Amino acid sequence: MEYQFSRRVLELKPSAIREIFKYAADPQVISLSAGNPAPEAFPVREIAEISAGILAQRPIDALQYGTTEGYTPLRGHLAAYLKETSGIGSDGDDLIITSGAQQIMDLFTKSVVDEEDTIVCEAPSFLGALNTYRSYRAKLRGVPMESDGISLEGLEQALKEEKRVKFIYTIPNFQNPTGATMSLAKRHGMYELAKKYGVMILEDNPYGDLRFQGEDLPAIKSFDTEGIVLYSGTFSKVVAPGIRVGYAVGPKPILQKMIVCKQGEDVHTNIWGQMLCDELMTKYDFGAHLARLREVYRKKSKVAVDAMNRWLLPKITYLPIEGGLFFWCTLPNGIDMLEFVKRAIDHKVCVVPGNAFLTDESKPCQSFRINYTTPTDENLVRGIQLLGEVASDMIP
Numbered sequence: 396m397e398y399q400f401s402r403r404v405l406e407l408k409p410s411a412i413r414e415i416f417k418y419a420a421d422p423q424v425i426s427l428s429a430g431n432p433a434p435e436a437f438p439v440r441e442i443a444e445i446s447a448g449i450l451a452q453r454p455i456d457a458l459q460y461g462t463t464e465g466y467t468p469l470r471g472h473l474a475a476y477l478k479e480t481s482g483i484g485s486d487g488d489d490l491i492i493t494s495g496a497q498q499i500m501d502l503f504t505k506s507v508v509d510e511e512d513t514i515v516c517e518a519p520s521f522l523g524a525l526n527t528y529r530s531y532r533a534k535l536r537g538v539p540m541e542s543d544g545i546s547l548e549g550l551e552q553a554l555k556e557e558k559r560v561k562f563i564y565t566i567p568n569f570q571n572p573t574g575a576t577m578s579l580a581k582r583h584g585m586y587e588l589a590k591k592y593g594v595m596i597l598e599d600n601p602y603g604d605l606r607f608q609g610e611d612l613p614a615i616k617s618f619d620t621e622g623i624v625l626y627s628g629t630f631s632k633v634v635a636p637g638i639r640v641g642y643a644v645g646p647k648p649i650l651q652k653m654i655v656c657k658q659g660e661d662v663h664t665n666i667w668g669q670m671l672c673d674e675l676m677t678k679y680d681f682g683a684h685l686a687r688l689r690e691v692y693r694k695k696s697k698v699a700v701d702a703m704n705r706w707l708l709p710k711i712t713y714l715p716i717e718g719g720l721f722f723w724c725t726l727p728n729g730i731d732m733l734e735f736v737k738r739a740i741d742h743k744v745c746v747v748p749g750n751a752f753l754t755d756e757s758k759p760c761q762s763f764r765i766n767y768t769t770p771t772d773e774n775l776v777r778g779i780q781l782l783g784e785v786a787s788d789m790i791p
Protein backbone atom coordinates (compact mmCIF):
# COMPACT_ATOMS: atom_id res chain seq x y z
CA MET A 396 0.00 0.00 0.00
CA GLU A 397 1.31 3.42 -0.87
CA TYR A 398 -0.01 5.60 1.90
CA GLN A 399 -1.25 9.04 0.92
CA PHE A 400 -0.79 11.64 3.61
CA SER A 401 -2.59 14.95 3.88
CA ARG A 402 -0.83 18.10 2.78
CA ARG A 403 -1.12 19.26 6.39
CA VAL A 404 1.16 16.54 7.72
CA LEU A 405 3.22 15.61 4.67
CA GLU A 406 6.19 17.75 5.61
CA LEU A 407 6.08 17.05 9.35
CA LYS A 408 9.14 15.30 10.68
CA PRO A 409 9.57 13.39 13.92
CA SER A 410 10.79 15.83 16.52
CA ALA A 411 14.57 15.96 16.90
CA ILE A 412 14.09 15.56 20.62
CA ARG A 413 12.09 12.35 20.24
CA GLU A 414 14.81 11.08 17.91
CA ILE A 415 17.43 11.90 20.51
CA PHE A 416 15.36 10.12 23.16
CA LYS A 417 16.20 6.91 21.27
CA TYR A 418 19.78 7.36 22.40
CA ALA A 419 18.66 8.57 25.78
CA ALA A 420 16.78 5.28 26.25
CA ASP A 421 20.17 3.51 26.35
CA PRO A 422 20.71 3.04 30.10
CA GLN A 423 24.41 3.79 29.55
CA VAL A 424 23.60 7.29 28.26
CA ILE A 425 23.03 10.16 30.70
CA SER A 426 20.14 12.16 29.35
CA LEU A 427 20.24 15.93 29.80
CA SER A 428 17.78 16.22 26.94
CA ALA A 429 14.37 15.76 28.53
CA GLY A 430 11.99 18.55 29.50
CA ASN A 431 10.61 16.72 32.48
CA PRO A 432 10.07 17.97 36.02
CA ALA A 433 12.27 16.51 38.76
CA PRO A 434 10.79 13.14 39.76
CA GLU A 435 11.21 14.06 43.45
CA ALA A 436 8.93 17.07 42.87
CA PHE A 437 5.77 15.01 42.29
CA PRO A 438 3.33 15.17 45.24
CA VAL A 439 2.85 11.39 45.20
CA ARG A 440 1.47 10.99 48.72
CA GLU A 441 -1.12 13.73 48.21
CA ILE A 442 -2.13 12.30 44.83
CA ALA A 443 -2.64 8.86 46.40
CA GLU A 444 -4.74 10.30 49.23
CA ILE A 445 -6.91 12.42 46.95
CA SER A 446 -7.40 9.60 44.45
CA ALA A 447 -8.49 7.18 47.17
CA GLY A 448 -10.92 9.79 48.50
CA ILE A 449 -12.39 10.47 45.05
CA LEU A 450 -12.93 6.78 44.34
CA ALA A 451 -14.41 6.15 47.79
CA GLN A 452 -16.71 9.16 47.94
CA ARG A 453 -17.46 10.41 44.43
CA PRO A 454 -16.55 7.67 41.95
CA ILE A 455 -19.26 8.49 39.45
CA ASP A 456 -18.25 12.17 39.25
CA ALA A 457 -14.77 11.06 38.27
CA LEU A 458 -15.73 8.27 35.90
CA GLN A 459 -18.69 9.77 34.03
CA TYR A 460 -18.46 12.04 30.96
CA GLY A 461 -17.90 15.67 31.89
CA THR A 462 -18.33 19.07 30.25
CA THR A 463 -15.92 20.19 27.55
CA GLU A 464 -15.17 23.49 29.31
CA GLY A 465 -13.82 21.60 32.31
CA TYR A 466 -14.70 20.57 35.85
CA THR A 467 -16.70 23.51 37.21
CA PRO A 468 -15.15 23.77 40.71
CA LEU A 469 -11.63 23.75 39.26
CA ARG A 470 -12.54 26.43 36.71
CA GLY A 471 -13.92 28.64 39.48
CA HIS A 472 -11.02 28.11 41.86
CA LEU A 473 -8.40 28.64 39.18
CA ALA A 474 -10.05 31.82 37.87
CA ALA A 475 -10.14 33.28 41.39
CA TYR A 476 -6.56 32.16 42.10
CA LEU A 477 -5.16 33.67 38.88
CA LYS A 478 -7.03 36.91 39.44
CA GLU A 479 -5.85 37.20 43.02
CA THR A 480 -2.23 36.13 42.57
CA SER A 481 -1.48 37.53 39.09
CA GLY A 482 -4.27 39.92 38.06
CA ILE A 483 -5.14 37.59 35.18
CA GLY A 484 -8.67 37.62 33.74
CA SER A 485 -11.26 40.34 33.19
CA ASP A 486 -15.03 40.52 32.57
CA GLY A 487 -14.56 39.78 28.89
CA ASP A 488 -12.55 36.65 29.66
CA ASP A 489 -13.39 33.09 30.56
CA LEU A 490 -11.31 30.08 31.66
CA ILE A 491 -11.40 26.60 30.16
CA ILE A 492 -9.57 23.41 31.09
CA THR A 493 -7.53 21.63 28.42
CA SER A 494 -5.55 18.41 28.11
CA GLY A 495 -2.25 20.06 28.94
CA ALA A 496 -1.02 23.38 27.60
CA GLN A 497 -0.06 21.61 24.39
CA GLN A 498 -3.74 21.37 23.51
CA ILE A 499 -4.12 25.14 23.87
CA MET A 500 -1.60 25.67 21.05
CA ASP A 501 -3.58 23.26 18.94
CA LEU A 502 -7.09 24.57 19.70
CA PHE A 503 -6.08 28.20 19.33
CA THR A 504 -4.31 27.60 16.02
CA LYS A 505 -7.21 25.53 14.72
CA SER A 506 -9.56 28.35 15.72
CA VAL A 507 -7.76 31.36 14.23
CA VAL A 508 -5.11 30.31 11.71
CA ASP A 509 -5.69 29.60 8.02
CA GLU A 510 -3.06 27.99 5.81
CA GLU A 511 -0.22 30.42 5.07
CA ASP A 512 -1.20 32.78 7.90
CA THR A 513 1.83 33.82 9.93
CA ILE A 514 2.60 33.09 13.56
CA VAL A 515 5.44 35.19 14.96
CA CYS A 516 7.57 33.12 17.33
CA GLU A 517 10.60 33.64 19.48
CA ALA A 518 13.60 32.01 17.83
CA PRO A 519 14.42 29.60 19.37
CA SER A 520 11.13 28.44 20.87
CA PHE A 521 9.25 25.42 22.25
CA LEU A 522 9.39 22.67 19.65
CA GLY A 523 6.00 21.17 20.58
CA ALA A 524 4.29 24.45 19.77
CA LEU A 525 6.24 24.97 16.55
CA ASN A 526 5.28 21.52 15.31
CA THR A 527 1.62 22.15 16.09
CA TYR A 528 1.75 25.39 14.10
CA ARG A 529 3.48 23.57 11.25
CA SER A 530 0.72 20.96 11.21
CA TYR A 531 -1.73 23.75 10.32
CA ARG A 532 0.59 24.90 7.54
CA ALA A 533 1.14 28.23 9.23
CA LYS A 534 4.12 30.30 8.16
CA LEU A 535 6.51 30.67 11.11
CA ARG A 536 8.41 33.91 11.42
CA GLY A 537 11.18 33.71 13.99
CA VAL A 538 12.34 36.76 15.92
CA PRO A 539 15.69 36.50 17.72
CA MET A 540 15.74 35.98 21.47
CA GLU A 541 17.95 38.15 23.65
CA SER A 542 18.93 37.52 27.27
CA ASP A 543 15.91 39.62 28.43
CA GLY A 544 13.43 38.20 25.94
CA ILE A 545 12.46 38.69 22.32
CA SER A 546 14.07 41.51 20.31
CA LEU A 547 11.39 44.22 20.13
CA GLU A 548 13.02 45.74 17.03
CA GLY A 549 12.89 42.34 15.36
CA LEU A 550 9.28 41.91 16.47
CA GLU A 551 8.18 45.22 15.00
CA GLN A 552 10.01 44.49 11.77
CA ALA A 553 8.24 41.11 11.54
CA LEU A 554 4.85 42.68 12.21
CA LYS A 555 5.52 45.29 9.52
CA GLU A 556 6.76 42.84 6.92
CA GLU A 557 4.38 39.92 7.36
CA LYS A 558 0.98 40.54 5.89
CA ARG A 559 -1.22 37.96 7.64
CA VAL A 560 0.02 37.64 11.19
CA LYS A 561 -2.53 35.95 13.44
CA PHE A 562 -0.64 35.93 16.69
CA ILE A 563 2.66 36.30 18.51
CA TYR A 564 3.70 33.23 20.49
CA THR A 565 5.75 33.99 23.60
CA ILE A 566 7.03 32.12 26.66
CA PRO A 567 7.87 35.05 28.94
CA ASN A 568 9.16 33.14 31.98
CA PHE A 569 12.21 30.83 31.88
CA GLN A 570 11.69 30.25 28.21
CA ASN A 571 12.01 26.83 26.64
CA PRO A 572 14.74 26.37 25.46
CA THR A 573 16.83 29.42 26.47
CA GLY A 574 15.73 29.82 30.11
CA ALA A 575 15.50 33.60 29.44
CA THR A 576 12.87 35.77 31.14
CA MET A 577 11.29 38.73 29.36
CA SER A 578 11.88 42.07 31.09
CA LEU A 579 8.93 44.15 32.26
CA ALA A 580 9.66 46.81 29.64
CA LYS A 581 9.58 44.21 26.89
CA ARG A 582 6.30 42.76 28.19
CA HIS A 583 4.73 46.19 27.84
CA GLY A 584 6.51 46.71 24.52
CA MET A 585 5.16 43.45 23.10
CA TYR A 586 1.64 44.28 24.25
CA GLU A 587 1.79 47.74 22.66
CA LEU A 588 3.11 46.32 19.39
CA ALA A 589 0.36 43.69 19.31
CA LYS A 590 -2.21 46.43 19.85
CA LYS A 591 -0.65 48.67 17.21
CA TYR A 592 -0.61 45.93 14.57
CA GLY A 593 -3.94 44.34 15.56
CA VAL A 594 -2.61 40.86 16.35
CA MET A 595 -3.18 38.56 19.33
CA ILE A 596 -0.59 37.23 21.78
CA LEU A 597 -0.46 33.64 22.99
CA GLU A 598 1.27 33.90 26.38
CA ASP A 599 2.48 30.44 27.34
CA ASN A 600 3.49 30.25 30.99
CA PRO A 601 4.23 26.69 32.13
CA TYR A 602 7.28 27.66 34.20
CA GLY A 603 6.34 30.94 35.95
CA ASP A 604 5.71 29.24 39.31
CA LEU A 605 9.17 27.69 39.26
CA ARG A 606 11.07 30.85 40.12
CA PHE A 607 13.81 30.14 42.66
CA GLN A 608 15.55 33.51 42.49
CA GLY A 609 14.62 37.16 41.83
CA GLU A 610 11.21 38.82 41.65
CA ASP A 611 8.08 37.65 39.82
CA LEU A 612 7.17 39.83 36.83
CA PRO A 613 3.57 40.54 35.83
CA ALA A 614 1.95 38.44 33.13
CA ILE A 615 1.28 40.25 29.85
CA LYS A 616 -2.30 39.09 30.30
CA SER A 617 -2.53 41.17 33.48
CA PHE A 618 -2.44 44.39 31.45
CA ASP A 619 -4.72 43.17 28.69
CA THR A 620 -7.53 45.72 28.48
CA GLU A 621 -8.25 45.04 24.80
CA GLY A 622 -8.95 41.29 24.89
CA ILE A 623 -5.93 40.44 22.72
CA VAL A 624 -4.04 38.02 24.99
CA LEU A 625 -4.75 34.31 25.38
CA TYR A 626 -3.02 33.07 28.54
CA SER A 627 -1.92 29.44 28.74
CA GLY A 628 -1.15 27.67 32.02
CA THR A 629 -0.65 24.06 33.07
CA PHE A 630 -0.30 21.76 36.06
CA SER A 631 2.33 19.75 34.19
CA LYS A 632 5.35 21.37 35.80
CA VAL A 633 3.86 22.07 39.22
CA VAL A 634 1.95 18.82 39.84
CA ALA A 635 2.72 16.18 37.16
CA PRO A 636 2.68 16.14 33.35
CA GLY A 637 1.11 12.66 33.26
CA ILE A 638 -2.23 13.98 34.51
CA ARG A 639 -2.56 16.25 31.43
CA VAL A 640 -4.36 19.24 32.91
CA GLY A 641 -3.85 22.71 31.44
CA TYR A 642 -5.97 25.87 31.35
CA ALA A 643 -6.54 28.84 29.09
CA VAL A 644 -7.77 32.30 30.06
CA GLY A 645 -8.88 34.49 27.20
CA PRO A 646 -11.61 36.40 25.42
CA LYS A 647 -14.93 34.54 25.56
CA PRO A 648 -15.51 34.38 21.76
CA ILE A 649 -12.07 32.80 21.25
CA LEU A 650 -12.60 30.24 24.00
CA GLN A 651 -16.07 29.37 22.69
CA LYS A 652 -14.57 28.49 19.33
CA MET A 653 -11.79 26.50 21.00
CA ILE A 654 -14.41 24.55 22.94
CA VAL A 655 -16.17 23.54 19.73
CA CYS A 656 -12.80 22.34 18.41
CA LYS A 657 -12.08 20.47 21.66
CA GLN A 658 -15.38 18.61 21.39
CA GLY A 659 -14.08 17.11 18.19
CA GLU A 660 -10.67 16.28 19.65
CA ASP A 661 -11.14 14.65 23.05
CA VAL A 662 -14.60 15.71 24.31
CA HIS A 663 -13.13 16.81 27.63
CA THR A 664 -10.01 16.62 29.77
CA ASN A 665 -9.92 13.62 32.08
CA ILE A 666 -12.05 14.36 35.10
CA TRP A 667 -9.99 12.50 37.68
CA GLY A 668 -6.99 14.72 36.90
CA GLN A 669 -9.13 17.85 37.16
CA MET A 670 -10.62 16.79 40.50
CA LEU A 671 -7.14 16.01 41.72
CA CYS A 672 -5.82 19.48 40.83
CA ASP A 673 -8.87 21.09 42.39
CA GLU A 674 -8.37 19.29 45.70
CA LEU A 675 -4.64 19.97 45.68
CA MET A 676 -5.39 23.68 45.30
CA THR A 677 -8.20 23.90 47.82
CA LYS A 678 -7.70 21.22 50.48
CA TYR A 679 -3.91 21.22 50.67
CA ASP A 680 -1.43 24.04 51.10
CA PHE A 681 -0.69 24.66 47.44
CA GLY A 682 1.58 27.62 48.27
CA ALA A 683 3.73 25.40 50.49
CA HIS A 684 3.87 22.79 47.72
CA LEU A 685 5.13 25.41 45.23
CA ALA A 686 7.67 26.66 47.78
CA ARG A 687 8.99 23.10 48.15
CA LEU A 688 9.32 22.74 44.37
CA ARG A 689 11.23 26.00 44.14
CA GLU A 690 13.61 24.76 46.79
CA VAL A 691 14.18 21.48 44.91
CA TYR A 692 14.95 23.42 41.72
CA ARG A 693 17.09 26.02 43.46
CA LYS A 694 19.31 23.29 44.90
CA LYS A 695 19.44 21.26 41.74
CA SER A 696 20.21 24.25 39.53
CA LYS A 697 23.12 25.09 41.84
CA VAL A 698 24.52 21.59 41.30
CA ALA A 699 24.33 22.22 37.55
CA VAL A 700 25.86 25.70 37.79
CA ASP A 701 28.77 24.48 39.93
CA ALA A 702 29.44 21.66 37.48
CA MET A 703 29.17 23.92 34.42
CA ASN A 704 31.50 26.47 36.01
CA ARG A 705 33.98 23.72 36.67
CA TRP A 706 33.75 21.65 33.48
CA LEU A 707 32.33 23.87 30.72
CA LEU A 708 33.55 27.42 31.25
CA PRO A 709 35.20 29.19 29.50
CA LYS A 710 34.93 27.04 26.37
CA ILE A 711 31.19 26.62 26.62
CA THR A 712 29.17 29.51 28.05
CA TYR A 713 25.66 29.34 29.47
CA LEU A 714 22.83 31.79 30.13
CA PRO A 715 22.16 32.24 33.88
CA ILE A 716 18.58 31.41 34.92
CA GLU A 717 16.27 32.36 37.79
CA GLY A 718 13.83 29.47 37.38
CA GLY A 719 12.45 26.84 35.03
CA LEU A 720 14.06 23.66 33.76
CA PHE A 721 16.69 24.57 31.18
CA PHE A 722 20.15 25.96 30.54
CA TRP A 723 21.10 27.25 27.11
CA CYS A 724 24.75 26.56 26.40
CA THR A 725 26.75 28.09 23.56
CA LEU A 726 29.87 26.87 21.77
CA PRO A 727 32.46 29.24 20.31
CA ASN A 728 32.00 30.26 16.68
CA GLY A 729 33.69 27.86 14.29
CA ILE A 730 32.86 24.76 16.37
CA ASP A 731 30.34 22.47 14.68
CA MET A 732 27.46 22.21 17.19
CA LEU A 733 25.85 19.12 15.60
CA GLU A 734 29.20 17.34 15.59
CA PHE A 735 29.60 18.28 19.25
CA VAL A 736 26.17 16.76 20.09
CA LYS A 737 27.04 13.57 18.15
CA ARG A 738 30.35 13.23 19.95
CA ALA A 739 28.58 13.83 23.25
CA ILE A 740 26.34 10.84 22.51
CA ASP A 741 29.46 8.76 21.78
CA HIS A 742 30.65 9.87 25.23
CA LYS A 743 27.29 8.67 26.63
CA VAL A 744 25.67 12.03 27.35
CA CYS A 745 22.75 13.44 25.44
CA VAL A 746 21.70 17.10 24.98
CA VAL A 747 19.35 18.74 22.46
CA PRO A 748 20.89 20.57 19.49
CA GLY A 749 19.68 24.16 19.47
CA ASN A 750 18.62 24.30 15.84
CA ALA A 751 15.78 21.86 16.68
CA PHE A 752 14.06 24.84 18.33
CA LEU A 753 14.41 27.26 15.43
CA THR A 754 11.55 28.17 13.14
CA ASP A 755 13.98 27.26 10.37
CA GLU A 756 16.00 24.26 11.54
CA SER A 757 18.48 24.63 8.70
CA LYS A 758 19.76 27.94 10.11
CA PRO A 759 23.14 27.78 11.85
CA CYS A 760 23.09 27.54 15.63
CA GLN A 761 25.95 27.36 18.13
CA SER A 762 23.82 26.40 21.14
CA PHE A 763 22.36 23.33 22.78
CA ARG A 764 19.87 22.82 25.60
CA ILE A 765 20.56 21.13 28.92
CA ASN A 766 17.78 19.98 31.24
CA TYR A 767 19.04 19.83 34.82
CA THR A 768 15.89 18.62 36.58
CA THR A 769 15.41 15.04 35.41
CA PRO A 770 18.77 13.32 36.11
CA THR A 771 20.00 12.50 39.60
CA ASP A 772 22.51 15.01 40.96
CA GLU A 773 25.25 12.46 40.42
CA ASN A 774 24.34 11.91 36.77
CA LEU A 775 23.90 15.64 36.24
CA VAL A 776 27.46 16.33 37.37
CA ARG A 777 28.84 13.35 35.49
CA GLY A 778 26.94 14.35 32.32
CA ILE A 779 28.31 17.89 32.47
CA GLN A 780 31.79 16.54 33.10
CA LEU A 781 31.46 14.37 29.98
CA LEU A 782 30.38 17.42 27.97
CA GLY A 783 33.50 19.13 29.27
CA GLU A 784 35.61 16.23 27.99
CA VAL A 785 34.07 16.57 24.51
CA ALA A 786 34.73 20.32 24.68
CA SER A 787 38.39 19.67 25.55
CA ASP A 788 38.70 17.39 22.52
CA MET A 789 36.99 19.73 20.09
CA ILE A 790 37.74 23.25 21.26
CA PRO A 791 41.35 24.45 21.18
Ligand SMILES: Cc1ncc(COP(=O)(O)O)c(C=O)c1O
Pocket residue numbers: 430494495496497498521523566571599601628629630631636640641
Ligand atom coordinates in the same frame (compact mmCIF):
# COMPACT_ATOMS: atom_id res chain seq x y z
C1 LIG B 1 6.91 26.19 26.74
C2 LIG B 1 6.01 25.01 26.89
N1 LIG B 1 4.71 25.14 26.67
C3 LIG B 1 3.87 24.11 26.79
C4 LIG B 1 4.33 22.87 27.16
C5 LIG B 1 3.35 21.73 27.21
O1 LIG B 1 2.93 21.48 28.48
P1 LIG B 1 1.80 20.43 28.82
O2 LIG B 1 2.48 19.25 29.41
O3 LIG B 1 0.93 21.14 29.77
O4 LIG B 1 1.07 20.10 27.56
C6 LIG B 1 5.68 22.67 27.42
C7 LIG B 1 6.19 21.36 27.80
O5 LIG B 1 7.33 21.08 27.92
C8 LIG B 1 6.54 23.78 27.29
O6 LIG B 1 7.86 23.67 27.50
